[in-house]
Amino acid sequence: MHGSLLELEIDSQALAGNPLGDPARRPLLCWVPPGGAAGLPAVYFLHGFAGSARGWLNVSAFQPTVPERLDALVAAGEVPPFVAVFPDGFTALGGTQWINAPAVGRYQDYVAEDVVRLVDARLGTVPRREARAVVGKSSGGYGALCMGRDRPDVFAHLGCHAGDAYFEYCYLHDLPQAAAALLGAPDAAAWLDDAKQRARETRLAGADHPVLNVLAMAAHYAADPAAPLGLALPFELPSGRIREDVWSRWLEADPVRFVPRALEAYRRLASVFLDCGTRDEFHLRWGARMVAEALRAGGVPVVHEEFEGGHMGTSWRYDASVRHLVPRLARGA
Template identity: 25%
Template sequence: MHAQFLSFRCFVYSFLVLSTFAFVVATQAYSQSSPTGPGRVERIKVHGKGLEGNLAGDSPDRDVSVYLPPSYQTDKKRHYPVIYFLHGFTDSDDKWYGLTKHWINLPAVVDKALAEGKTSEFIIVTPNAYNRYFGSMYSNSVTIGNWEDFVAEELVSYIDKQYRTIPQASSRGLAGHSMGGYGTLRIGQKHPEIFSSLYLLSPCCMVPNMSGPGDAKMATRMEAVQSVADLDKADFMTKAMFASAASWSPNPTKAPFFLDLPVKNGEPQAMVTAKWAANAPLATLDQYVSNIKQLHALAFDAGSKDESIAANNKILDSMLTNYQIPHTYEEYDGDHINRIAERIEQKMLPFFTANLSAEPVKGGRKGK
């Protein structure tokens, strides 16, 4: 875990609290020559029943950014395949959708790909997984709430009811970057009946961390955090360890954080380490081989300079190859973030164009 999170240390940003009311913004296209014009972003709220009562005190009413393709407003009878896109640790949906200044603007990337004929039209949906611990790991926990279930079940159900989707697995894709790539495989390997195609961009946290906090200094920093204020001021790696503990080793009796750290009084905690390992996709993949074989398509990539993540991608590639599971794997010249927009435009969107069905289901539910 320690080595993986170091590869995206630059993600430390403070949380921006936006209005509790939904609002609509138009995105700007890269190219003014697009025959269809830019898509449109709606930011809505979706209530998560499984997020209610989480011990961290985060709201179960989650902001969700929804990209609607250019033809959505004019072709009222058309239904669309959907890509559910999961953001990374310390990120949020508003950063990815151009509502807050960030290193990427996903709608603009999609508009550019559409203008250049590189992609079909999709609805794209991203929930805000930023929480008290700066990221949910898209996992189920009494401390943070049931994020895995929220994405796979509650969010999908809500979007199918409210928008003109094609409500079938063959028309749903799941993708994500970094923590979102982790969430994509974690959720996708359990739910082929919901998502048929997966694309992982630089997925973190794939292997079990059996060495606890990694070093004595990290252990000291973790145990020095005694209050919420301490956590807010902590370094990136310490925050990442608390987020992992909140997601994978919750403890409902241990206020104020309601979690067990992998170290106590300077000593590694074997049971906590075991719990974390049980949430590592490469450790659990063998149990989900039959599910993964049901997927229509699976692809993943990472930059060669994103060394630990690229190395773990090689392990995933080898495991899938041993099971004779078709997949696409690529290592490119880049780091954790510098070519992600390009990869989305040139690889991810064409991948979903080729693999998600654009054929509506007869009698499917109709959204707005």
Template identity: 25%
Template sequence: MNRCTPPLARLSRALALLALCSLVGPLSVVGQANSTKVGKVERIKVHGKGLEGNLAGDSPDRDVSIYLPPSYQTDRNRHYPVIYFLHGFTDSDDKWYGFTKHWINLPATIDKAVTEGKSAEFIVVTPNAYNRYFGSMYSNSVTIGNWEDYVAKELVAYVDNHYRTIPEATSRGLAGHSMGGYGTIRIGEKHPEIFSSLYLLSPCCMLPNLTATPNPQQAAKMEGIKTQQDLEKADFGTKAAFASAAAWSPSTSQEEFHLDLPLKDGQPQPLVMAKWAANAPLVTIDQYISNIRQLKAIAFDAGNKDASIAANNKLLDGVLTSYGIAHTYEEYEGDHINHIADRIEQKMLPFFTNNLTSDKAAGSRSAKKK
């Protein structure tokens, strides 16, 4: 008896198996697709009335990247808490949201935390604060426009009017990295009626980076910048000085850059230095303690190899402790950027999960929003 399967039968079985595989695909891929929760990213323009007419000539129509959580497209009656996340100096929103290759992909980090049950679902909003000076410092200035007001008022109002948010301070968090961490404490300590919880990742600029005895090389670099092209080619520290001056010591008389530097003809400028100090959170924090007491939660961290920032975080920890204000402070093994994705996934998102009010069935609110 011939036990071999006839060629036609073998062909029919092969075709049937191929058809089945085309329908279900490899089992491991199907399982992975079903278990991974993926949000949606939109990049829109949001006009800033307070950014109009800035002396730098930057557009008041700002790019804004928005992460919408996995259930946003399917659960049309659900409203969500919002995290406003501020990027750092020389960065932009597109670098954080996967539009441009960068050292971090924020949506992928959020997706991972949501999929693994470490985070609730949030809308996450990041405005593009990259400008002529490589960063706005999230401050109000005639030179760069009113960035502080743009984030706290105009952007929040726009997002509440166009997305299914929970439009209450208890459901809004503010966070950021580096310059964004600075913006978080700067804006958050002034607006507890808008944001209830703050998370600062490696916040810069907590103290003014100025000395009474100027570095001659630093002075020469600053005063050697005469054109925008010169500024584009400058080192990081010189760029940061111009961004700080544009935000904190603007000038309507200076024609090219519309700012006053803390050094002129190699000599320190006391009034400019005083203006910079007046914008340093560790200098001004005592005036905002009553506001900080109104916040539901505040947390901050930095890598131990990020020496000056970690040192300033310790000072912030000491101030809040002296006032009896509950907070979370951590110093971890790392530098300024190498563990930020991990910190967002493991610390920041769980922090907001625990502290922002969620509303899974807000059917009474309008469902006309996107």
């Protein structure tokens, strides 16, 4: 590697006292090119559900890690130097959507305020919105879309890889599987405790993942302080019937719905990159198409690409977003 990887620690004011009791002190990985970070723009990478800051360093056979990919792009002169920032968003529910959620915590503020402030102060990156991009995949892509809507004062560039969108396609099929699993548990909190115990003793089963996904998404989209885990389930038990009042709250949080209502914010962005695989197992290509269509109709500069592939094993696609966004980042004071 030509550049260097730094592991910092951040004590987040935004995460202090969060409802899940998750730590406010987090690791923060940064990749810095040769010559240092001072005076450079920065790209903030938001990992997907069940990811972590250190997860960006996981090695797959014959494949470079994402920091190694970025290092190679800069070393080859394919993009100008920049700083890559990898915050940690793991939670007691398995992950975050990188938003401010009453049942989970203020993860959007954590990134847009605490992490950005620390990086600018410690590394000397350019302290301007035009010099910052936020990029993510899956739940991280969803978080990036929300960041573009809510914090264009902090980020002027956005990249979304297979972000959660069009919830009828990407979430609805998980609901009956989650209902079946929860039918045999005293409540959602008891099921989650049991799943964590199984993971400690052996591993999570494939059938556990839809349940974890539904619980985590419910916590982000439909908080209920009076219910176990502080979330409203989107279905009734024992019948399994969808609770329309709760499901409608999920849909309000769907980018396909909120992007057309937030075009004024998205028009403040200097560049937007979207992509998704044509065989994405969560059917996210359709949501990406709808979001791209809405942005174009609203006069937002957007590049939308599709590629042959699924949802997993697509880290090579960060090359595409970085090639598009990094040359457009502002430089200098």
